[in-house]
Amino acid sequence: MTDGEARPLDDPALPSPPTFATVGADLIAAVRAAGPKRVVLQVPAGLVRDAHELAARLREETGAPVDVAARACFGACDTPSRDEAPRADLAIVLGHSPIPNVRTVRPTFFVEMRSAQGDVRGMAETVARAAVPKRLGLVVSVQHRDLVEPLSSELAARGYEVLVGRGDRRLAFAAQALGCNYTGAEAVRERAEAFLFVGTGRFHPVGLAFAVDRPVWSIDPARGVLEPPIDRGALVRRRQLVVATARDARRWGIIVSTFTGQHRLPTALALQERARARGREAEILLTDRLDPRDLVGRSLDAYVSTSCPRIALDDGESYPRPVLTPPEFLMALGELPLEPYRFDTFH
Numbered sequence: 001m002t003d004g005e006a007r008p009l010d011d012p013a014l015p016s017p018p019t020f021a022t023v024g025a026d027l028i029a030a031v032r033a034a035g036p037k038r039v040v041l042q043v044p045a046g047l048v049r050d051a052h053e054l055a056a057r058l059r060e061e062t063g064a065p066v067d068v069a070a071r072a073c074f075g076a077c078d079t080p081s082r083d084e085a086p087r088a089d090l091a092i093v094l095g096h097s098p099i100p101n102v103r104t105v106r107p108t109f110f111v112e113m114r115s116a117q118g119d120v121r122g123m124a125e126t127v128a129r130a131a132v133p134k135r136l137g138l139v140v141s142v143q144h145r146d147l148v149e150p151l152s153s154e155l156a157a158r159g160y161e162v163l164v165g166r167g168d169r170r171l172a173f174a175a176q177a178l179g180c181n182y183t184g185a186e187a188v189r190e191r192a193e194a195f196l197f198v199g200t201g202r203f204h205p206v207g208l209a210f211a212v213d214r215p216v217w218s219i220d221p222a223r224g225v226l227e228p229p230i231d232r233g234a235l236v237r238r239r240q241l242v243v244a245t246a247r248d249a250r251r252w253g254i255i256v257s258t259f260t261g262q263h264r265l266p267t268a269l270a271l272q273e274r275a276r277a278r279g280r281e282a283e284i285l286l287t288d289r290l291d292p293r294d295l296v297g298r299s300l301d302a303y304v305s306t307s308c309p310r311i312a313l314d315d316g317e318s319y320p321r322p323v324l325t326p327p328e329f330l331m332a333l334g335e336l337p338l339e340p341y342r343f344d345t346f347h
C-alpha cells in the first residue's frame, strides 16, 4: 500500500509512466516491445461500449492475452490492483493521464484518448459574443488538451488574456483538471476574472466552482455550446447545510480508501484525533470503492470521507447519513469557519 498524501512530491522513484494520445501504432509497438505475459485493460464509463472491441484489437495486434477490468473506474487514482488482476504484468488504462505522484502496482500505459476535434474559431466567437470576462482562466479535461493552444490563440485574437496555470505534482499537464485537484486554476485565480472549462458534462465545472471563487463557464467542443456559469453560492449553501446537520453527531465513521491514489490514512488519523479531542467517537472504516449500501445499518451518526472528495460533494445524498469532506468535518467540529468554503484538494 502506498500513501498518496505522505509521499514526497519530488520522489525520484516515480518515473513518468508511458503515455499515449490514442490507441494507435505507437501503443501497439510499445506493448509488443514490453512483451507482457498478460494485459489488463481498464476503461472509464464513457468508453465501456468500446472496451471489448479495443481488447480484441489489442489481442490481435500485439499477440498478448488481454483481460478487461469490469469494476467501474473514475480516475488514474484507482488503476487495477494486484488482487483484481493477479496475473497481469502490464496494465493499459484508457481515458486518463497518469497522476505523477501516484505509484502504480505494475507497469502501466496510459492512453489519454485525446481528440483535437472542435471548431476553435467558432468556440472563441461564441465566448466573445456571450461577453465572458476578458481575463480568462482556461481549464480542460485530458481528452481536449490539444485544444489549449489553438483556442488560446483564437481567444487572444478577440482581446482575451488567456491564463493557463500549471498545478502541483498530482497534475500531468498545464490547464489540466482532476475532480480532486484544480491547483492549475488556483495558480492563476488571482488574475482571472472568470474560468472557461473545455469539455463535456458538469463534473469539472462543479468542482472548479467549488475550488475557485470565480464564475465558471463551460463549453463542449463537440457541440460548441457555451453553458452559463455554475451557481457557486447554491453549491456552497447546500454543503453548509450538510455541515449543519452533522454538527451534533457524536459517533463518526472516517472513511479511508484502499485505492492507491485515494489513500489518505495520515489525514484520517489526524481527523480521528481531532474528533476525540472534541469528545466525539470516531472509527476508521476501510473500503476500496464505497457504495451507499456499505453504510446502511451502522450505529454511526455521520461520516467524513478521506477518499475521493466527489463522493461527498456529488453523491452525498445517496448515503443514509451525512458524508462530509475533511475541511467540512473541521467546520462541523467548529475548528474551521463556514466561510470561506474550502474545497478538499488532494495534493
Ligand code: SF4
Pocket (backbone or CB within 6 Å): 074, 075, 076, 077, 078, 178, 179, 180, 181, 261, 262, 307, 308, 309, 310, 346
Ligand atoms: S480522487 Fe476522485 S476526483 Fe480525484 S482522480 Fe480519483 S476519482 Fe478523480
